[in-house]
Amino acid sequence: MPMYEYYCRACNGVFELLRSARQSTDSQPCPDCDAESERLMPTTFTAFTVRDGLPRSIPDRGTFWHLGQEVKRPVNEPALPFEHPDLDKHPETMPSAEEIEAFDHQLDRDAHEDAEADARGMLAIQPQREMARGKFVQRLAATGTINRLRPRKRSKGTSA
Numbered sequence: 001m002p003m004y005e006y007y008c009r010a011c012n013g014v015f016e017l018l019r020s021a022r023q024s025t026d027s028q029p030c031p032d033c034d035a036e037s038e039r040l041m042p043t044t045f046t047a048f049t050v051r052d053g054l055p056r057s058i059p060d061r062g063t064f065w066h067l068g069q070e071v072k073r074p075v076n077e078p079a080l081p082f083e084h085p086d087l088d089k090h091p092e093t094m095p096s097a098e099e100i101e102a103f104d105h106q107l108d109r110d111a112h113e114d115a116e117a118d119a120r121g122m123l124a125i126q127p128q129r130e131m132a133r134g135k136f137v138q139r140l141a142a143t144g145t146i147n148r149l150r151p152r153k154r155s156k157g158t159s160a
């Protein structure tokens, strides 16, 4: 009889059982806690668990997942939202004066739009915008050009 892998959600464990192919898709009791456990399909990567507070694939290969990409470690150093050190393989290129100016203008436009939205009580967090902004700020920081942004007062944030 072939060997199949099963995953127990109750105790977050993987175990193997010899089962006939016909029986293999049935859920099986976990040997540790007796909870019903589902078979792990060896070719699929859809099963996840949370370990150390971070999502990991099952079977657990010791890797972590960050925004759908497999990484070797959790983010355990200062990093921007949506960024992961493992995935940042490209050295940053120096932004041109035009790019910095365009970014400056964009910040002003965004702040203006936010103020208007806030006045209508419709201020919303915009993850795409924040991500793009974060990336550019990181590029400025990495290339030592962050001080070329116009200094501006911190916008008065509304409590989200």
Ligand SMILES: [Zn+2]
Binding pocket: 008, 009, 010, 011, 012, 013, 030, 031, 032, 033, 034, 035
């Ligand atoms: Zn169990």
